[in-house]
Amino acid sequence: MATVQATKQTQLTMVQALQSALVEEMERDEDVVILGEDIGPRGGVFLITEGLIDKFGADRVIDTPLAEAGIIGAAVGMAMYGLKPIAEIQFIDFIFPGFDLLVSEAAKIRYRSAGQFGVPMVIRSPYGGGVRGGSYHSQSPESYFVATPGLKVVVPSNPYDAKGLLIASVRDPDPVVFMEPKKIYRAIKSDVPAGTYEVPLGKAALTREGKHVSIITYGAMVHVALEAADAMAKEGVEVEVLDLRTLQPYDTDAIMHTIAKTGHVVLLQEAPRIGGYTGEIAAFIAENGVEYLEGPIVRVAGWDTAFPYALEKAYMPNAQRVIRGIKKTLNF
Amino acid sequence: MKSEPKVRASLPDGLTADTLREMYYRMVLTRMCDDRAFALNRQGKIPFAATCQGHEGVQVGAAYALKRGTDWLVPYYRDTALALSYGVTPREQLMCLFARKADIFSSGRQFPNHYSVPDRNIASISSIIAAHVTHGVGMALAFRMRKQPIVTLITFGEGSTSEGEWHEALNFASIHKVPAVFLCENNEFAISVPQKLQMAITNVADRAAGYGMPGVICDGTDPVATYTVVRAAVERARAGEGPTLIEAKCYRAMSHTSDDNQATYRTPQEIEALKSRDPIPRFEGWLKDRGLIDDETIAQLKKKAQAEVDEATDWAEQQPPPTEEDLYTHVYASGALS
Numbered sequence: 001m002a003t004v005q006a007t008k009q010t011q012l013t014m015v016q017a018l019q020s021a022l023v024e025e026m027e028r029d030e031d032v033v034i035l036g037e038d039i040g041p042r043g044g045v046f047l048i049t050e051g052l053i054d055k056f057g058a059d060r061v062i063d064t065p066l067a068e069a070g071i072i073g074a075a076v077g078m079a080m081y082g083l084k085p086i087a088e089i090q091f092i093d094f095i096f097p098g099f100d101l102l103v104s105e106a107a108k109i110r111y112r113s114a115g116q117f118g119v120p121m122v123i124r125s126p127y128g129g130g131v132r133g134g135s136y137h138s139q140s141p142e143s144y145f146v147a148t149p150g151l152k153v154v155v156p157s158n159p160y161d162a163k164g165l166l167i168a169s170v171r172d173p174d175p176v177v178f179m180e181p182k183k184i185y186r187a188i189k190s191d192v193p194a195g196t197y198e199v200p201l202g203k204a205a206l207t208r209e210g211k212h213v214s215i216i217t218y219g220a221m222v223h224v225a226l227e228a229a230d231a232m233a234k235e236g237v238e239v240e241v242l243d244l245r246t247l248q249p250y251d252t253d254a255i256m257h258t259i260a261k262t263g264h265v266v267l268l269q270e271a272p273r274i275g276g277y278t279g280e281i282a283a284f285i286a287e288n289g290v291e292y293l294e295g296p297i298v299r300v301a302g303w304d305t306a307f308p309y310a311l312e313k314a315y316m317p318n319a320q321r322v323i324r325g326i327k328k329t330l331n332f
Numbered sequence: 333m334k335s336e337p338k339v340r341a342s343l344p345d346g347l348t349a350d351t352l353r354e355m356y357y358r359m360v361l362t363r364m365c366d367d368r369a370f371a372l373n374r375q376g377k378i379p380f381a382a383t384c385q386g387h388e389g390v391q392v393g394a395a396y397a398l399k400r401g402t403d404w405l406v407p408y409y410r411d412t413a414l415a416l417s418y419g420v421t422p423r424e425q426l427m428c429l430f431a432r433k434a435d436i437f438s439s440g441r442q443f444p445n446h447y448s449v450p451d452r453n454i455a456s457i458s459s460i461i462a463a464h465v466t467h468g469v470g471m472a473l474a475f476r477m478r479k480q481p482i483v484t485l486i487t488f489g490e491g492s493t494s495e496g497e498w499h500e501a502l503n504f505a506s507i508h509k510v511p512a513v514f515l516c517e518n519n520e521f522a523i524s525v526p527q528k529l530q531m532a533i534t535n536v537a538d539r540a541a542g543y544g545m546p547g548v549i550c551d552g553t554d555p556v557a558t559y560t561v562v563r564a565a566v567e568r569a570r571a572g573e574g575p576t577l578i579e580a581k582c583y584r585a586m587s588h589t590s591d592d593n594q595a596t597y598r599t600p601q602e603i604e605a606l607k608s609r610d611p612i613p614r615f616e617g618w619l620k621d622r623g624l625i626d627d628e629t630i631a632q633l634k635k636k637a638q639a640e641v642d643e644a645t646d647w648a649e650q651q652p653p654p655t656e657e658d659l660y661t662h663v664y665a666s667g668a669l670s
Contacts, residue, residue, distance in 0.1 A: 033477065059477055065507060070500030073466020074473060077406075080455060081474040097496070104460045105467065113448035113456040114439035115662040149663050173665035249669050 009191040014184060017159035017192045018048050018124075021166040022086065024196050026056050029084060032170060035062035035071060036088030045090055046126060046185055068098035072123065076106050079121040084170055092125040092179060093136040099144070106175040107150030122169045122176045127155075128220050128270055129302075129316050130183035134309040140219075140271035140302070145177045146248045146280065152176045152201060153247040157222035159190045161245055164199030172201060181220035188223070204251035206258070210238035213326050214258040216281055217268035218244040221317060225268055228322035239326065247277055255281065256289055263294035266325040268317060273301035295332035300325040342622065344556055346563060347396070349624050353633070355396055355417070355555050356619060359388040359612050361637040362413035365422060368641050369429050369444065373590040377649070378429045382445050384412040385585035386553070389611035390517050391487075392417050393558030394580075397566055398485055404475075406455045406468035406486040409445045410517065414487065419452035422640045426648035433654040440654045462488060462495035465514070469501045472510035472575075483569045484512045485562070490536050490579075491522025502577065506543040509574035513565040516577065517552060519584040524597040540577035552580030553611040556618065583609055 012020065025032045034049060040063035043050030053061040064071050068089055075085040089095045095102070106119045129138035145153045154169055154176055156162035162180070169176040207222060208229055215225040222243045229239035242258050244250055259265050265285060267278035282297045300317050308315050343349065362384065369381035384391065387410060395417030398405070407414050416425060424436050431440035437448045448456035455471065457464045468486035475482040492498050493516060505512050516536045520527050533539070540547025546568075550561045558580050565576035583606050587594040594603065619625040660668035 062473075062508075065500070065503055067496075067500035067503065069497045070466055070469075070504045073463060073497060073501065074470035074504055077455075077467035077470020077472075078474045079470075080467060081404075081471045083474045083477070085470075100460060100497070101463060101466060104458055105463050108458065109456050110665065111662050112438050112442050112446070112458065113450075113662075114437075114441060116448050116450050117456045118665060149669065152664075 008194040010194060011189040012159045012192040013186045013189055014156070014159045014162045014180070015046060015048055015186055017163040018166055018180065019050065020192065021163040021170075022049065022052065023055065025167060025170045026052070026060065028196070031082065032084045032086065033060045033062065033078065034086045034088065035064050035075060037064055037066055037071070037090050039063060039088050044088060046182065048124070049088065068094055069101055072098035072101035073105070075121050076101055076109070076119055079119040079175070080109065080117050084120050086122045086124060086170060089123060089125040091133070091137045092127040092141060093139045095123070095125060095141070102145070102151065102175070102177070103148050107148045110174065111150060118173050119175045120173050122166070122178050124166070124178045124180060126182035126185070127179040128181050128183055129307055129312055130220065132309070132312060135307045138307040138312070140269070142179060142247055143271060143275055143277045146277055150175070151248065153179065154201060154245065155179045155181065155219040155247060156245065157181065157184070157219055157243050158188060159192050161199050161205065163192055164197050165201070165245060167196060168198040168201050171198065176201070179219065183220045184223065199245070201246045202249040202251060204245055204254035205243045206240070206254070207243045208239065208241040210240035210262065212238045212262055213264040213266060213330055214240045214242060214262045215266045215268055215322065216242045216244065216255060216258070216278070218247060219270070221268045221270055224317060224319055224322060227319040228326065231319055231323055232326060237326065237330065250281070252284065252288075255284065259285055259289045260292045263292050264329045265293070265297050266322060266329060267297065267299045268322060269299070269301045270317060271302055272304045273299055274304050276301055295329035298325040298329045344560055347556070347559065351396065352619060352624055353629070355392045356615055356625065357633050357637065358392045358413060358417040359555065359615060360634055361422065361640060362388050362416050363612060364637050364641045365416065365425050366412060368426070368645055370586070370590060372429060372645070378431070378444070380443055381429065381590040382409055383584070383586040383589070384410045386519060386583040386606065386609065386611070387517050388413045389555040389615065390515070390552035390558045390580035390582050393555035394485060394487070394515055394562045397559045397562035398483070401453065402481070403483045403485060403566065404453045404455060404471060406464050406471065406484055407447055407457060408464065408488050408492070409443065409457065409459060410489065411487055412445060415445070415447055415454065418454060420447070420449060420454070422644035423647055426644040427651060430648045430651065431653065432648060432651040433658060434651050439658065462492040462498040462501070465492065465498050465501040468512055469505045469510055472505065472512040473508060476511055481570055482511065483566045485515060485566070486512055487515045487517060489522060490516055490518040490520070490527055491525065491530055493536050493539060494530055502539075502543045502545070502575070505575045506545045509572065511569040511572070512575040513562060513569055514575060514577045515562065516579045518579050518581050521584055521588070523588045523592060535579060537577055537579040545575050545577055547577045547579065549579045549581065552582030553609050553614060555611065555615055582611070585610070
């Protein structure tokens with residue numbers, strides 16, 4: 001489904017890949033505009049939009065007042081009237097003043113107008129811990145958004161997907177919450193084509209094949225899963241890693257396929273366990289694939305606390321916790 | 333009636349005798365739709381009704397100050413007269429009250445008066461107070477970016493001006509000088525809370541100074557006074573000079589909605605005193621003073637409005653409600669997710 005127009009590959013970080021997606025979409029379609037706090041001359045606090053104001057001008061790269069409801073609400077209005085706004089919320093922890101505009105408005109406008117209005121917008125926002133960001137620059141609030149029909153939720157785990165998923169999100173006719181794992185913004189590089197391509201929403205990626213146990217996860221936790229898989233390989237356990245990439249809609253076929261193959265599943269998320277996204281995946285598996293299971297569905301998640309500053313490492317799921325989870329289901 | 337040329341000289345800029353009579357008709361028509369809604373609710377035929385009685389002057393005046401087919405409305409749920417003056421028909425209004433499948437606003441998915449009429453430039457609104465004010469600013473920004481000479485009229489009550497979203501919207505609008513007009517229909521009550529417990533200022537228009545935009549007050553029971561100030565603000569916005577905040581002082585004649593009882597927070601004397609402010613007899617007097625209407629024409633127009641509302645009611649009541657299959661459509665562009 002990837003429609004690569006130019007095949008030149010370059011090793012890029014996720015920051016560079018995301019910027020490349022923004023530039024290409026803004027060059028392709030003049031209705032694509034971006035808005036947010038500090039995204040102009042500052043280039044955004046993570047420099048995703050660095051240089052874009054010089055390239056596209058202040059009409060299409062709008063430095064907004066410090067007001068998240070205003071940003072998201074204005075983007076909703078722009079989208080209702082046919083622009084394709086990409087709003088940046090500086091940290092996803094700051095999205096809650098604008099939560100109403102996403103949940104009550106963006107998500108419901110198509111439904112409440114019986115299809116007369118659509119809201120083709122993207123909210124981009126860095127999420128997650130591991131950068132010493134404290135309680136308000138570290139959270140993973142995806143489950144709030146997933147619980148709202150009308151929104152789509154996308155979480156890339158690598159530069160290639162980040163570019164292709166962002167392009168697909170911009171072109172999608174519905175509102176997309178695009179969560180960027182800030183811990184790996186610059187930590188990894190991958191081959192990213194110079195041209196335009198889409199990674200389709202709703203399709204998972206089988207990141208690593210294995211036959212004994214499946215880890216189903218997304219975002220920065222994909223790399224924790226891979227680390228655990230490497231460690232388990234030394235013990236002769238072949239771990240399969242499924243990267244969901246899109247949390248809503250999620251790839252039910254890929255989930256069914258992997259659990260049918262391994263019969264054991266570990267669900268990995270960074271967010272607190274209670275009410276967390278992987279609870280939905282656990283319920284889906286329990287409802288649809290219980291006959292394949294040879295052990296309990298195990299969740300590995302953040303603790304049910306606020307996000308701690310000094311104890312960040314103790315909070316975040318790591319390979320050791322994932323390995324314990326794997327052993328729990330395998331040794332059932 | 334007196335001869336047209338003689339009266340036309342004293343008419344406000346942009347309004348003809350015919351237009352003024354049409355405005356009067358819209359006010360009467362709205363009042364009858366409004367009364368019908370409450371009657372249907374009491375009869376158990378519709379679940380809910382919201383009133384705009386006391387607001388007919390501001391709404392009709394504002395609607396006629398816009399360029400129909402060009403400018404956009406971002407209304408709130410008390411704007412029946414605004415909608416009925418901007419292309420919504422009595423049948424369409426009654427269909428939303430009955431929440432029928434063919435309701436053009438939402439196909440029976442929303443409360444009454446929650447408009448969505450893209451072909452008549454009326455935005456989709458929710459019940460969340462002031463959320464739509466931010467949308468109106470975004471729309472105005474979009475119009476300006478596309479270099480379209482379109483003005484957005486955004487309406488709300490005085491209670492809305494307590495919401496953070498309202499402030500965020502006005503601040504954003506003024507910084508970027510978007511072509512919008514903010515119209516506060518100040519009816520003195522937000523459900524039961526009087527203005528003095530909503531804000532420590534007498535005039536909502538004073539808030540405009542904080543955003544660096546003009547704040548203008550008008551008599552919202554007077555359609556011509558409202559027309560004049562809204563028209564000036566629309567022209568200012570269209571000329572690229574930025575937004576204006578208008579406060580139209582009006583009142584709410586009835587309870588907040590069919591689910592409210594104003595006797596729990598207003599005295600019978602207060603409620604009785606409101607009748608002297610009714611915009612409809614006042615506008616009748618204004619038109620008569622200028623020889624633009626007589627008792628015979630008034631009676632004819634009232635009869636015509638009543639017939640329109642009766643016909644619309646009978647027709648809408650016969651239309652089918654949505655079916656269970658309609659529940660799942662339009663969640664996403666592709667339909668439902670699962």
